[in-house]
Amino acid sequence: MSRPHLMQSRSGPETVIDGVTYLYFGGTSYLGIQSRDEVVAAGCAALEKYGLHTGTSRAGYGTSDPLLDIERRAAEFFGTEDAFYFGSGYVANHVMVGALGDADLILVDEGAHFCVREAARLGGGEVVTFKHRDPADLKRLSARGGKVLVMADAVGPSSGTLAPVAEYLAALDGLEATLLLDDAHGFGVLGPDGRGLLDALGLWENTNGGAAVGGVEIAVCGTLAKALGGFGGIVPGTREFVGRARRSSHYFDGASPQPPAITAAAARALEIVMAEPELRTRLRANTLRLRAGLRELGLSAPETETAQFGVTVGDTDQMRGIHQALKEHGILLPFVPAYSGIPREGVLRFAVTPAHTDAQIDRLLSELGSLL
Numbered sequence: 001m002s003r004p005h006l007m008q009s010r011s012g013p014e015t016v017i018d019g020v021t022y023l024y025f026g027g028t029s030y031l032g033i034q035s036r037d038e039v040v041a042a043g044c045a046a047l048e049k050y051g052l053h054t055g056t057s058r059a060g061y062g063t064s065d066p067l068l069d070i071e072r073r074a075a076e077f078f079g080t081e082d083a084f085y086f087g088s089g090y091v092a093n094h095v096m097v098g099a100l101g102d103a104d105l106i107l108v109d110e111g112a113h114f115c116v117r118e119a120a121r122l123g124g125g126e127v128v129t130f131k132h133r134d135p136a137d138l139k140r141l142s143a144r145g146g147k148v149l150v151m152a153d154a155v156g157p158s159s160g161t162l163a164p165v166a167e168y169l170a171a172l173d174g175l176e177a178t179l180l181l182d183d184a185h186g187f188g189v190l191g192p193d194g195r196g197l198l199d200a201l202g203l204w205e206n207t208n209g210g211a212a213v214g215g216v217e218i219a220v221c222g223t224l225a226k227a228l229g230g231f232g233g234i235v236p237g238t239r240e241f242v243g244r245a246r247r248s249s250h251y252f253d254g255a256s257p258q259p260p261a262i263t264a265a266a267a268r269a270l271e272i273v274m275a276e277p278e279l280r281t282r283l284r285a286n287t288l289r290l291r292a293g294l295r296e297l298g299l300s301a302p303e304t305e306t307a308q309f310g311v312t313v314g315d316t317d318q319m320r321g322i323h324q325a326l327k328e329h330g331i332l333l334p335f336v337p338a339y340s341g342i343p344r345e346g347v348l349r350f351a352v353t354p355a356h357t358d359a360q361i362d363r364l365l366s367e368l369g370s371l372l
């Protein structure tokens with residue numbers, strides 16, 4: 001493995017990497033708040049009070065105020081009765097597969113994130129992949145019957161494409177099925193209340209314990225570590241559903257919970273997200289400006305409102321060249337050669353935050369335009 005790059009500052013529109021301050025369009029901090037002073041201060045205060053961690057599980061004596069606070073705030077943000085907060089978004093699908101119970105057949109999008117595909121193996125049933133974002137293939141495979149669990153990303157991490165949820169529900173209509181989406185990249189970004197893709201589609205009330213749609217149960221999990229500015233996995237839902245998520249593994253009684261410092265900082269970040277809805281408005285304006293600019297350059301950006309998206313420009317060598325040339329001009333736009341759900345050639349992955357100025361976005365577009 002080649003030597004990893006070193007981030008040497010808080011991440012933001014200007015980030016120091018390997019000793020150079022770049023105009024930065026990478027990462028997943030889509031609302032740009034995880035580096036805010038208030039967030040850092042909340043973490044420092046909890047570190048002072050509790051030390052690094054509670055040294056016992058939540059079922060023992062390790063449930064601290066910050067843990068109760070973040071679950072209360074997450075439930076408020078998501079408009080649900082309860083929320084379960086745990087180690088990371090990476091294990092969220094593991095938690096969900098346990099909560100949803102064994103299925104006879106588990107159909108996984110072949111382009112789903114690594115953590116989705118890994119968790120599918122824990123679901124008890126036969127695991128079969130269906131073609132990326134292909135409802136017809138899903139329908140064909142799900143006809144085998146029995147209890148079916150379908151697993152996919154709601155938003156592609158590097159592509160920015162959306163799961164065709166309505167088409168999936170139609171394909172599963174009449175079956176004993178659950179659709180489980182990982183909305184790591186939609187939470188905090190999409191939908192009128194920022195609750196993600198299912199919020200944008202008007203299906204939030206049907207999710208995680210809500211009424212099934214055409215007999216299909218809808219479930220979602222995600223992370224606070226991306227747009228929501230914090231850290232850790234999150235499952236919001238009805239009291240009954242979240243209770244099942246808490247009991248689905250021995251995380252509650254067999255693990256050290258999230259350190260209070262991380263939890264308190266993440267809780268403060270969630271508070272900021274709720275208090276400043278204009279962050280999402282500004283994010284949306286920035287993504288639209290960037291997408292419009294790319295189209296003017298003759299490039300194709302997905303028609304979504306996600307904060308991040310991938311664009312394939314020519315072949316791998318050309319994209320590597322663009323990435324390198326931009327870097328030499330002080331702009332860091334990641335080239336992703338391989339990741340779940342992206343084309344074989346790779347993508348230039350764009351991510352903006354509300355903290356990027358119009359001038360910074362225009363500078364990226366202008367430098368990029370000169371390289372095409």
Ligand SMILES: Cc1ncc(COP(=O)(O)O)c(C=O)c1O
Pocket residue numbers: 088089090091113115153157182184185223224225226232233
């Ligand atoms: C779809 C998806 N799920 C989960 C994760 C992991 O979330 P976390 O960073 O909170 O562990 C990622 C991270 O990149 C992701 O893209």
